[in-house]
Amino acid sequence: MDETDIEQVTLALLDAATDKDSEVQEQVRKSMLTLGKQQPDRVLAMCQDYLLKHPKLAVSHRVVILQTIELIVGCRIEEISYPRIKSIISLASEEMTRSKEVIPDWQQAASNILVAVGNKHINDIMEEILSKFQPGLIPHFFVVQTLANLSDSNVYGMVPFLNAILGTMLPMLGMAKQDNMKWVFSSALCHFSDSILEYLANLDKAPDPTVRKDTFSSEIFAAYDILFNSWLQSRESKLRLTVAEAVGSMCHLMASEKLEEQIPKLSPAILSLYKKNNEHYVISKSLCQVLDASLNMGSRVLETQLDSLLFALHQQVSAPVDYSNPPTVKNHNEVLRCFSLLANSFPDRLVMFVLQKLENSNERSRVGSLAVLRHLINSSTSTMESKKLLILASIRQPMADHSNKVKKRVVQVISAMAHHGYLELEGGELLVRFIVQHCALPDTYQRGQRPTDPEEVTNEALRTMCDNTLHLLTTTVGRLADVLWPKLLYYLTPAQYSNATTPLCKSLIVLGTKKKNNEEPSFKIDFTQEVNIPSPQTLMIRLLVNAAFPFHGRGHGAPSLSLLHILSVNIHPNIEILWEKEIPPLLSVIEESTCESLDKQLWDDKLLKLLSKTLDTIDDDKWVCQLAAEATRYLPTYNNALEEKSFLYRCIGVTLQQCFNKELVKKQLQEILLTARHTDAIEREGVAMGVGLCANSHLEGTLAKLDEFGKSDAFKKSPSIFNLLKERNDVEIEKVKSTLILCYGQVALNAPPEKILNRIDQDILRAISKHFNTKDLTMKLSLVQSVGLIARAIRECVKKQGYVFTRKQELINVMLDFIKAEPADSLRTPVRHLVMTTCSNLMPLDPALSENESFDLLKVCVNSVMSLPPETSTPEKTKEDEILDPKQRKDLYKDTFAALQELLKSVLSKDPTPDGLQSVFKHIESWLSSTHDHERERAVTATAHILANFLDNLTVKNMVSFHNLGALLGRLSPRCSDPHPAVRTAAVACIYALLYIQLRYEGFSLDYKDEAVDSLLPLKDQLENPDHSVLYKTCSDLTKVMSKRLPQEQLSTLVFMLFEGLIDSQTNCCRASSVILNTLLKNRGGGLQDQVPEMLEMLHSRLQSITEEQVRVAAGQTVLILASQHLQTVINTLVNQPLPYDSWISEMWMALGADPIVANQIIEMVMEKLVIMAPYVDKKESIMRGGMTKMATNQPLAMTCGLKELLLNGQSQEPAVSMFPQLFSCLTVRLGASVGVSAPKDNNSKNAAPVHVAGVAADALRILLARAQLDEVMKKLDEDNAWEAMKEQNTHIAGVTLLARAMAKHAGPRLPAIVECLCPSLNNIYECQRITVTAFFSELLNHHVVTELMLIDVLMNNMMERISDPCCTVRMLAVRGLGNIAVGSPEKVNKYAKELLAAMSSGMEEKDDPGKLITLEAMSGLSKVLLYLDKKNVHLLVVYIFMKIKPFLESENDDIRCASIHLMGNLSKFGSGEPVFKDQIHNVLVSLLLHLVDPNPEVVKACKYAMRVCAPVVGSEQITTMFQNHLHEDKSLHYGEFINDLTKYLIQDFPSMLNFYHISVIQFFKSNWHEVRAGAAMFIGFLLGNLPEEHLSHLNMGSITKGLVMLLQDPDPVVRAKAAEAMGHFH
Secondary structure, eight states, X not given: OOHHHHHHHHHHHHHGGGOSSHHHXXXXXXXXXXXXXXXXXXXXXXXXXXXXXXXXXXXXXXXXXXXXXXXXHHHHTTTSOHXXXXXXXXXXHHHHHSOSSOOHHXXXXXXXXXXXHHTTOHXXXXXXXXXXXXXXXXXXXXXXXXXXXHHHHOHHHHXXXXXXXXXXXXXXXXXXXXXXXXXXXXXXXXXXHHHHHHHHHTXXXXXXXXXXTHHHHHHHHHHHHHHHHTGGGOSOHHHHHHHHHHHHHHHTTSOHHHHXXXXXXXXXXXXXXXXXXXXXXXXXXXXXXXXHHHHHTTOSTHHHHHHHHHHHHHHHHTSOOOTTSHHHHHHHHHHHHHHHHHHHHOHHXXXXXXXXXXXXXXXXXXXXXXXXXXXXXXXXXXXHGGGHHHHHHHTHHHHTOOOHHHHHHHHHHHHHHHHTTOTTSTTHHHHHHHHHHHXXXXXXXXXXXXXXXXXXXOHHHHHHHHHHHHHXXXXXXXXXXXXXXXXXXXXXXXXXXXXXXXXXXXXXXXXXXXXXXXXXXXXXXXXXXOTTSOOHHHHHHHXXXXXXXXXXXXXXXXXHHHHHHHHHHHHOGGGHHHHHHHHHHHXXXXXXXXXXXXXXXXXXXXXXXXXXXXXXXHOOHHHHHHHHHHHHHXXXXXXXXXXXXXXXXXXXXXXXXXOOOHHHHHXXXXXXXXXXXXXXXXXXXHHHHHHHHHHTTOHHHHHHHHHHHHTSGGGSOOSOSTGGGGGGTTSOHHHHHHHXXXXXXXXXXXXXXXXXXXXXXXXXXHHHHTTTTOOOHHHHHHHHHHHHHHHHHHHHHHTTSOOXXXXXXXXXXXXXXXXXXXXXXXXXXXXXHHHHHHHHHHTTSBSOOOHHHHHXXXXXXXXXXXXXXXXXXXXXXXXXXXXXXXXXXXXXXXXXXXXXXXXXXXXXXXXXXXXXXXXXXXHHHTTTTOSSHHHHHHHHHHXXXXXXHHHHTOOOOSOOOOTTHHHHHHHHXXXXXXXXXXXXXXXXXXXXXXXHHHHHHTTXXXXXXXXXXXXXXXXXXHHTSOOHHHHHHHHHHHHHHHHHHSOGGGHHHHHHHHHHHXXXXXXXXXXXXXXXXXXXXXXXXXXXXXXXXXXXXXHHHHHHHOOOHHHHHHHHHHHHHHHGGGHHHHHHHHHTXXXXXXXXXXXXXXXXXXXXXXHHHHHHHHHHHHHHSOSEEEEESOSSSOOEEEEEOHHHHHHXXXXXXXXXXXXXXXXXXXXXXXXXXXXHHHHHHHTTOBOOOOSSOSSSOOOOHHHHHHHHHHHHHHHTTOHHHHHHHHHTTHHHHHHSGGGHHHHHHHHHHHHHHHOGGGHHHHHHHHGGGGGOSOHHHHHHHHHHHHHHTTSTHHHHTTOHHHHHHHHHHHTXXXXXXXXXXXXXXXXXXXXXXXXXXXXXXXXXXXXXXHHHTOSSOGGGHHHHHHHHHHXXXXXXXXXXXXXXXXXXXXXXXXXXXXXXXXXXXXXHHHXXXXXXXXXXXXXXXHHHHHHXXXXXXXXXXXXSHXXXXXXXXXXXXXXXXXXXXXXXXXXXXXXXXXXXXXXXXXXXXXXXXXXXXXXXXXXXXXXXXXXXXXXXXHHHHHHHHHHHHHHXXXXXXXXXXXXXXXXXXXXXXXXXXXXXXXXXXXXXXXXTTOO
């Protein structure tokens, strides 16, 4: 290759080295490096020349070239000639030192070249550098920098020179005045020292093993002297740090005595740097090296420096460590290393220092001291052994620190101490207490806020850390077992440790289990010896109360129970077997539950039962009495946990039941009543339950104590209520009274039934009735609860003996007054539910209520509950009320409704007759059709409950009729379709119960099962599904059952009620009413002739106001049932309705489709009218604008709309199928005539959106296909989105094509009749209809089915005729159709060869062809046809066609480019063996190859296809194989590899054509597509890369070079990058 070409290319690359695109820049460098690797000397020479000739080149440009030189030298150092190496050294040296100023990028790049060369030619480098490193002169900055870097990269080569260098350098140090020179000297000295130390450490590998440390000592010390005494004082921090780093490295090389001399000055000097610099890591590292060197040689002087050293190091270790900033972490570790080094030499001083520092309360100081302490405990074990007690004593102060950061460090220190045997020593228990205290931390207060300080240690984080530490101490430090067991038990009972219960229990379980399994004597706890441990009674009660709330306190329930299990024998020897049996099942319950799913009442009962059994088993009255006393004393512990306190009261009640000491029982009751905090509801309830439980065994004593308490000073507002109540004089007396009232209720409930009845009036009611007129809410609630409990107690008792409760009505009135006083619009208190529960409990008691009393009771209670807002609504907060949390609200609502239902049942049970039922139902009836879901749900649910209850308790004594059945069914049956699922289900339950009640009244026995009525039960499940069709089916089934069971005399009542149901507040129920109505009319309408006119009139007025789609459907059916004889009138009315039809009219049309005979008549009439009536008229758009617009005519449009609606009815299938071909053709032509047509303007319906004329026809056609069950056709059309396409003018042809394709594929047998019906429209005067039919026929020819059905001739003849149609679009479609024969019926191609070729040729020459659409179709068609034409038919035309299509290969139009390439491929089989054709292929081969990267993927596919089929004609086996293996449409192509391989074969097989090829490629350098330009550059690149020397003469290298240089300036970066890459092949 001509050297000038390589030079030109290298020059161009050197010019482009700073291209603005980074990827191009990268590629330029790669190519320069590639050329450089191939011809290192020449390229290096060019680079040198370039730099010499362009002395004013931009620095960035020089840098790139120097970097390239460095890379070439780095990888080809062995191959570069020695003279070139010498000149490179000179160049780099010159570039590096030309500017006296420091220009880092440029000079660094030059320096790097010297370092790269220095790896092999160190002597030459040193010769050059030392020439610029002359004694007495300050050298260039980068000369020194280069020496430093060389000492790093070539240790063994450089160290032998260092003595001389140091010798020369020392005088220079004194001359250096500028900071940057001082910095570079310091840096170099640091590197030199490190290199010497590395050399000395690896003497076995070194070239001169005689080198020793003292070889350098004197020079190093001399340098140190200047650095330390002069430069370390610099103002420039960067310099100070580098000097410090150098001094650190140099210390190890200094003579011991010199170092010893320097320490008194050196140590303070380095320490002083901390204040002057922000970057402390380098200083700490240097200090560490100084300490290491000093201590290694046994320095004595260091001890005098110790105080200042420790002080400074402590400041460093106290600095916060930022783990996202590595230097601070490194500094921290380096400082700790310093402490370790000092600890080994001065242990006592160091420990005393750290412990003194611990006394400083500053947070950072403490955190630092603790970090050191922990480090020393862990790393200097032997040194610290004697200091343990001292450390234990000193750690107490930081333990008292309030900062969580300090506490976190303390925990870490304690953890380290535990592992090294500190905790067993005296005072170790304080450390354990510290850990436990912090396991009990509450959550950090700002729950929603984020900490502003990123280093903040939250309570949660500290607590988790302590949990983990306690666990680790228990499980990994074996010797701590006796320190922790049993002492940890102490922490279980004080309230301040309650949050630590879970980790404590877990640790105790681990310790206890281990000791128990190993049978260690220490497992058995001697409670008399262990001073601080709570008694077994207190432990048991504490753990039991924990277990009652298993998910509180971080889930302390299961651990507490498990610990009880382990401790059983320690609590009492008798209970081990009992607990072994009872506790594991309780643990399983917790395991399987969540906080939400646990049944709290059941769980409490289980635990109280366990307590009761335990006390039975212990069987020791003294022990039990002590338990009662301790549990009572323990009550104040729970003042902040009232639920737990309430449970403890119950535990005390159970314990007192088992006490035989009556005096103790009275004493405990007195204490409970006096010390209780009566202001709290939960506590009041707890006290009452405890007292009640106690009364089970001690009724007399309990009543006596309550009476005594009621009369005591507790109820007098005096300053002193005996001494116990001194502080409680302001306690509201009402609250104490409330407690007392509740106690009486609980006593009544829990006392033995045989003893209580005669005490109710004389003791209990007498005590509470005096408070009935209270206004206090607390007392009200207590009274209501208490009365309810008394009523329950009486009910239990009267089962065994008769009793008339004379005060019943008085109590009920008191209760109702309480309800009336409640606010109607909110539910904030349990008054309602408690009152109703109490009333329910009172109802069964004699005497019975009068009718008025009963009415008042129901009215007040039902209205009070039904009118409540929904549970989810948030009530407004009033001043005195607290808002309930959502769970409390939910429970309150649930309880209130349950209480109402119980009350309704209890009232009904007093009069179980139809009238009694009506008297209850009338209170609920008005709520059934409320607009609010929640009110309807409440009403229907309540009705379902009372009907079910009525049925269950029904006994028919005489034959009365169930006279209100019709009215009840009419009210309830529409609710079966209520939008609210709960209402639906309850409504079915109502109907079911009503019909069974009717059967009972008809005389059927209790056990009679009616199949029809029972069929309603499965309907409940169906109603869960909100699907309307399911709901209707269910309503219909329901009506059939009702219709079967309803007496005739109740029918009209029911129908009348259902008409009211049509305007129900819920549209779903309107629907249900109409469905039930229709079903009833069909089944039993015969008996209602007189009402028909009235019903029709009502229905008509209702229909206009119903907006729900489904209701209209049902109403349409009603109309059809009632109006089937008046069809003609209905049709005339409908057609004249304004367009677009409203939904009522549409439903009417649809309803008409339900009768096949009627539908048949309508369809025939519509088709006849559509053929003869004009589809549209041309109208001027406006007077101002002259354009014409197509306006649809009214009648055909209205009929199309009606036909569409009619076909929507599934019943229209039979007539639609019988007239399918005619209807399909009619609608297809109608669609063609509707595209682009606007709807007529109608003055009557200004607000309605205008009809989409084509849309209506398309919809009708779509529905017709569905009716004909052409599912596959439909599926295909939907997938292809064909309907949308057919409606719009610009996509109509594509849509019709998709329609024809789907019909041909999936509905072949229907085509003959359709074609026959469509043919006449081809001569239609309306162009739009001709286009539609031609498009349809054109696509049919694409499918073989037309040949099978013998339609081919008809279609071909029609297409031939259309070739000369005046409409351009029709002609284009005709050409397309003729081409399609090759796909659909290839065997017929030769039959029509002459006509086809003529049509296609004329198509390619079409003049009146805007957009070249006909040309495109002709080329595509010819492509398809050629595949099947015999050679004889085409032979003579091949070259003619080839010449015609060649201009299209580079067309701007993607489709034409694609079609022409495809056609060329298809021509290939006719040209094989023809030399002239082979030439033509080679003519276009380059074009095809470059279009493989065409921006259009379809063109790429066409190229792959054409090249694959033309491959055999090319005349090279290798190329043929390659094309056929790699050029598959669906496979991706690695274009670079492909072109690379191809050029190799072209060179081998067609060397004579290389000249033609490369000239062709160069022409594409100017292509419009940047992808093609980039491809052309690649092509040339690979051609050059693979070309043997001897073929170079075939190429015009001048043109190539010129072209690539031009491309290197292309606007597109990819093209520039590929040009640069191609240049890399010039070698």
